[in-house]
Amino acid sequence: MSLFKLSRTAGVRMIKELFIGQFLHVTKATHIRGPFFKYLRPLPQAQVQMLQGFKWREQRLYSTSGPQDGCKEENDPKETISVTFVLKDGEEKQIQVPIGMSMLEAAHLNDIELEGACEGSLACSTCHVIVMDTDYYNKLEEPLDEENDMLDLAFGLTEMSRLGCQVIAKPELDGIRLAIPAATRNFAVDGFTPKPH
Amino acid sequence: MALFKAREFLYKGFSTFATNTKICVVGSGPAGFYTAEKLLKALPNAQVDIIDRLPTPFGLVRSGVAPDHPETKIVVNQFTRVAQHQRCSFFGNIKLGSSISLLDLRDLYHAVVLAYGAESDRTLKIPGEDLSGIHSAREFVWWYNGHPDCRNLNPDVKATDTAVILGQGNVALDVARILLRPTPELATTDIANHALEALQESAIRKVFLVGRRGPVQAACTAKELREVLGIKNLHIHIHEADLVKSPTDEEEVKNSRIQRRVYELLAKAAASGPPHSDAGRRELHFVFFRKPEKFLSSVDKKGHVAGVRFEKTVLEGSIPGKQIARGTGEFEDLECQMVLKSIGYKSVPIDGLPFDHLKGTVPNVRGRVVSNMSGDSIQLEEGLYVCGWLKRGPTGIIATNLYCAEETVASICEDLDKRASSSSFSSSPKPGREGLIRALDNQNVRVVPFSAWEKIDSAETRLGSLKNKPREKLTTWEELLKVAME
Numbered sequence: 001m002s003l004f005k006l007s008r009t010a011g012v013r014m015i016k017e018l019f020i021g022q023f024l025h026v027t028k029a030t031h032i033r034g035p036f037f038k039y040l041r042p043l044p045q046a047q048v049q050m051l052q053g054f055k056w057r058e059q060r061l062y063s064t065s066g067p068q069d070g071c072k073e074e075n076d077p078k079e080t081i082s083v084t085f086v087l088k089d090g091e092e093k094q095i096q097v098p099i100g101m102s103m104l105e106a107a108h109l110n111d112i113e114l115e116g117a118c119e120g121s122l123a124c125s126t127c128h129v130i131v132m133d134t135d136y137y138n139k140l141e142e143p144l145d146e147e148n149d150m151l152d153l154a155f156g157l158t159e160m161s162r163l164g165c166q167v168i169a170k171p172e173l174d175g176i177r178l179a180i181p182a183a184t185r186n187f188a189v190d191g192f193t194p195k196p197h
Numbered sequence: 198m199a200l201f202k203a204r205e206f207l208y209k210g211f212s213t214f215a216t217n218t219k220i221c222v223v224g225s226g227p228a229g230f231y232t233a234e235k236l237l238k239a240l241p242n243a244q245v246d247i248i249d250r251l252p253t254p255f256g257l258v259r260s261g262v263a264p265d266h267p268e269t270k271i272v273v274n275q276f277t278r279v280a281q282h283q284r285c286s287f288f289g290n291i292k293l294g295s296s297i298s299l300l301d302l303r304d305l306y307h308a309v310v311l312a313y314g315a316e317s318d319r320t321l322k323i324p325g326e327d328l329s330g331i332h333s334a335r336e337f338v339w340w341y342n343g344h345p346d347c348r349n350l351n352p353d354v355k356a357t358d359t360a361v362i363l364g365q366g367n368v369a370l371d372v373a374r375i376l377l378r379p380t381p382e383l384a385t386t387d388i389a390n391h392a393l394e395a396l397q398e399s400a401i402r403k404v405f406l407v408g409r410r411g412p413v414q415a416a417c418t419a420k421e422l423r424e425v426l427g428i429k430n431l432h433i434h435i436h437e438a439d440l441v442k443s444p445t446d447e448e449e450v451k452n453s454r455i456q457r458r459v460y461e462l463l464a465k466a467a468a469s470g471p472p473h474s475d476a477g478r479r480e481l482h483f484v485f486f487r488k489p490e491k492f493l494s495s496v497d498k499k500g501h502v503a504g505v506r507f508e509k510t511v512l513e514g515s516i517p518g519k520q521i522a523r524g525t526g527e528f529e530d531l532e533c534q535m536v537l538k539s540i541g542y543k544s545v546p547i548d549g550l551p552f553d554h555l556k557g558t559v560p561n562v563r564g565r566v567v568s569n570m571s572g573d574s575i576q577l578e579e580g581l582y583v584c585g586w587l588k589r590g591p592t593g594i595i596a597t598n599l600y601c602a603e604e605t606v607a608s609i610c611e612d613l614d615k616r617a618s619s620s621s622f623s624s625s626p627k628p629g630r631e632g633l634i635r636a637l638d639n640q641n642v643r644v645v646p647f648s649a650w651e652k653i654d655s656a657e658t659r660l661g662s663l664k665n666k667p668r669e670k671l672t673t674w675e676e677l678l679k680v681a682m683e
């Protein structure tokens with residue numbers, strides 16, 4: 001657990017350092033990155049993954065795969081979990097997410113409108129999601145200070161809030177439901193018991 | 198055609214009748230770009246033009262966000278995709294109010310959204326405020342971020358070892374961090390070269406961050422605070438006595454997660470070891486419960502600041518979140534030769550625009566500009582909207598402008614629908630982009646399109662790569678326009 005945390009912190013730091021030197025690359029390359037918006041034609045998944053070979057991204061996937069699931073650098077693409085997103089209008093969308101992938105990436109690959117202004121580098125809070133079930137919330141690693149700092153600023157924060165870019169698919173999360181907060185929505189009535197902090 | 202239909206269906210409910218709606222967004226900061234993005238999605242037939250007074254887009258993401266926060270600036274990727282959308286255009290070097298009047302702009306478009314931010318400062322209105330050596334944090338930030346309007350600010354960081362920053366918001370913390378961070382760490386950021394060179398020779402060793410209220414009310418957020426507290430070889434000074442909480446304070450920290458976490462960080466920093474004096478070490482002092490009374494002028498350097506006189510304060514009021522600082526009549530002087538006022542930004546009014554001079558914002562109802570509010574009746578300016586800091590005042594992070602834009606765009610769509618169904622609208626085509634270009638041409642305004650910004654962008658990144666910086670910003674109007682027009 002603590003090892004896991006350490007590796008994640010190191011990952012974050014590495015991303016930061018990489019960014020300082022590589023801002024240029026990131027800026028240049030990312031516009032081909034994802035079917036982020038409706039008006040960009042989505043690429044087939046395989047192609048997107050191929051195009052995503054930026055250093056910082058590999059780094060993060062690598063460092064977040066954690067000791068307990070072993071370092072799966074070459075993920076078996078068939079190992080997926082099922083994740084349900086509850087969209088802003090209440091509609092639900094179930095998708096399959098490969099182990100090791102963040103919910104932000106998964107959402108974008110599946111055309112789900114989850115903002116990700118900083119593209120997963122823990123600097124924006126726009127990828128805020130709410131875990132709909134306490135059991136699943138408790139299966140997640142505790143948020144790092146860096147994530148909590150961004151959560152402080154998240155719109156419509158609840159006790160079950162997390163940042164989508166920091167929730168990484170792992171087998172125990174199979175069946176998790178994540179809501180994308182909307183200004184008009186009252187989560188208290190959506191049937192979850194808040195976890196005491 | 199089939200595709201077109203499908204789209205219409207997708208965006209049902211939103212102005213499906215309005216064909217060729219021409220909308221102009223003024224200001225290309227987060228508010229402007231989020232507005233454009235949401236408009237393009239909501240109105241499949243709208244043409245959206247974004248204009249900015251600078252040759253460069255992105256507002257405070259370029260000229261406000263600190264150079265050592267590259268991750269925060271990644272959002273420009275998203276904004277770039279918006280600018281490259283086929284129904285969207287960016288035109289730089291167009292200043293509303295001088296290149297074109299608001300009246301003329303409104304004639305050219307069905308709707309105009311003002312998102313031109315807050316480009317002036319709140320003032321303290323105390324004696325000595327115009328002494329030299331006193332700058333607003335806004336100018337100082339523009340200086341280190343290479344905004345062409347502050348290229349020649351030249352704050353004198355060599356002549357003094359002490360700087361006082363008034364205010365304890367995130368901007369104050371950014372400024373303190375830039376003054377105190379070891380320069381080798383700044384050298385690999387996109388900090389303006391003139392600022393880096395000045396800071397490399399900086400004599401500043403002590404920075405005071407002064408707040409009129411207590412640590413519970415500090416306006417900064419945990420992320421920024423953690424960062425400044427973590428600067429290498431920096432001694433943090435906080436008076437333990439200031440950390441004592443009143444029952445109302447206790448209530449505030451209980452109610453607000455941000456305040457609680459900020460307070461805890463400050464308390465932890467205060468507790469972690471007494472500073473042993475070590476020559477050359479840098480110091481950061483958090484000073485609470487002091488409000489500026491007057492600026493002291495120097496005896497030997499005429500017209501220059503030599504210090505700040507503060508009045509001690511206590512908090513008044515028992516409603517959590519609403520406590521205010523009241524002076525106690527006790528005063529204290531703090532010597533320094535540089536003062537940075539970081540007490541908030543303020544928007545600038547424009548001819549023909551309703552403006553609340555007290556708040557420094559445009560009166561509006563969910564983004565619709567209000568021309569007259571007398572009693573219960575509200576009169577709206579047809580086709581005129583606001584978003585971002587101009588609408589809400591100068592607070593909030595980048596993401597706040599996203600929700601702000603959602604609200605404004607919802608209002609625009611509702612109004613367009615209403616206008617469309619009253620049928621007068623469809624029969625009134627507007628010149629939009631072509632009309633704008635023609636009008637500017639007549640005024641001899643040199644427009645900088647997005648492709649010209651891309652030239653600036655690549656010139657900057659190329660210059661930066663020579664120095665291991667993500668970019669070396671062009672910092673004068675001449676250079677920017679020269680590269681843009683090449």
Ligand SMILES: Cc1cc2nc3c(=O)[nH]c(=O)nc-3n(C[C@H](O)[C@H](O)[C@H](O)COP(=O)(O)OP(=O)(O)OC[C@H]3O[C@@H](n4cnc5c(N)ncnc54)[C@H](O)[C@@H]3O)c2cc1C
Nearest residue numbers: 224226227228249250256257261293313314585586594595
């Ligand atoms: C120093 C500083 C640091 C910040 N750091 C962060 C951070 O790290 N993270 C974060 O989330 N938020 C940060 N913020 C907050 C964030 O920058 C703001 O919330 C946001 O930029 C406000 O957006 P805006 O579009 O309303 O204004 P702006 O970003 O200011 O954009 C206004 C635009 O309008 C243009 N303009 C002005 N006048 C005219 C005119 N007359 N005609 C045409 N164009 C005009 C300007 O050139 C500018 O491009 C910071 C703010 C400041 C001041």
Ligand SMILES: NC(=O)c1ccc[n+]([C@@H]2O[C@H](COP(=O)([O-])OP(=O)(O)OC[C@H]3O[C@@H](n4cnc5c(N)ncnc54)[C@H](OP(=O)(O)O)[C@@H]3O)[C@@H](O)[C@H]2O)c1
Nearest residue numbers: 364365366367368369409410416539540541591592593594
């Ligand atoms: N990294 C980031 O996320 C980041 C970085 C920079 C800026 N921003 C955001 O940008 C916004 C603007 O930041 P800001 O720092 O300019 O504003 P701010 O957060 O509103 O802080 C203003 C500070 O000035 C003080 N002040 C105001 N009037 C004063 C007076 N007359 N005398 C003495 N002190 C006075 C306030 O104290 P009182 O509380 O007593 O009024 C407060 O400490 C904020 O929302 C901020 O979060 C974010």
Ligand code: FES
Nearest residue numbers: 118120124127165
């Ligand atoms: S995408 Fe920015 S914090 Fe997750």
